[in-house]
Amino acid sequence: QSAPTQPASVSGSPGQSITISCTGTSSDVGAYSCVSWYQQHPGTAPKLIIYDVTNRPSGVSDRFSASKSGNTASLTISGLQADDEADYYCSSYTTSNTRVFGTGTKVTVL
Amino acid sequence: VHLLESGGGLVQPGGSLTLSCAASGFTVTDFSLGWVRQAPGKGLEWVSAIGGYGSDASYSDSVKGRFTISRDNSKRMLYLQMNSLRAEDTAIYFCAKYFHTTGCSHLDYWGQGILVTVSS
Numbered sequence: 001q002s003a004p005t006q007p008a009s010v011s012g013s014p015g016q017s018i019t020i021s022c023t024g025t026s027s028d029v030g031a032y033s034c035v036s037w038y039q040q041h042p043g044t045a046p047k048l049i050i051y052d053v054t055n056r057p058s059g060v061s062d063r064f065s066a067s068k069s070g071n072t073a074s075l076t077i078s079g080l081q082a083d084d085e086a087d088y089y090c091s092s093y094t095t096s097n098t099r100v101f102g103t104g105t106k107v108t109v110l
Numbered sequence: 111v112h113l114l115e116s117g118g119g120l121v122q123p124g125g126s127l128t129l130s131c132a133a134s135g136f137t138v139t140d141f142s143l144g145w146v147r148q149a150p151g152k153g154l155e156w157v158s159a160i161g162g163y164g165s166d167a168s169y170s171d172s173v174k175g176r177f178t179i180s181r182d183n184s185k186r187m188l189y190l191q192m193n194s195l196r197a198e199d200t201a202i203y204f205c206a207k208y209f210h211t212t213g214c215s216h217l218d219y220w221g222q223g224i225l226v227t228v229s230s
């Protein structure tokens with residue numbers, strides 16, 4: 001099972017919007033609406049920020065939004081803030097009854 | 111909700127180690143649990159998951175046949191038995207809880223992680 005591909009890094013200035021892509025296959029991202037996104041600050045555990053492709057858990061800022069088209073899921077961060085600087089991972093259920101994380105994207109706030 | 115891992119440490123290649131995770135703050139039988147690992151400086155890697163009553167265990171290809179996930183709901187504990195350990199198993203291992211939506215499940219709570227180092 002290969003990991004869905006994410007850009008290694010994305011950067012933006014405060015207030016700008018950025019989008020992170022997550023490109024998988026018809027066996028994972030494209031197979032189900034079971035895509036989630038996680039934010040991880042250095043030295044801490046990941047935090048769920050999106051589930052079921054587009055839904056935000058309670059307490060997660062509405063500056064985070066997401067979508068999916070075919071085998072590619074996308075996460076958009078609007079109104080970029082300093083605290084958004086972190087690593088971001090997509091994750092998907094697979095047709096093999098397993099889960100897979102994307103390769104990860106480091107977001108830098110300039 | 112609180113998840114606390116224990117049992118990590120240094121082990122020689124080919125050796126075995128068992129990780130434990132103590133769960134609290136939720137009805138354990140209602141939720142699947144799992145393990146995710148992160149090698150130093152690398153990304154997240156899904157390792158294994160198990161259903162609420164200990165059924166439906168699943169594993170990544172990289173650990174299948176070497177690792178065994180189990181749980182003891184009476185003790186509110188999750189375990190990962192790791193055999194035939196390799197250098198590439200060196201990582202921080204996170205215990206995590208799933209929450210279930212219609213047809214899907216996602217990791218909503220995570221432990222702080224525990225380091226496993228495989229080296230001679």
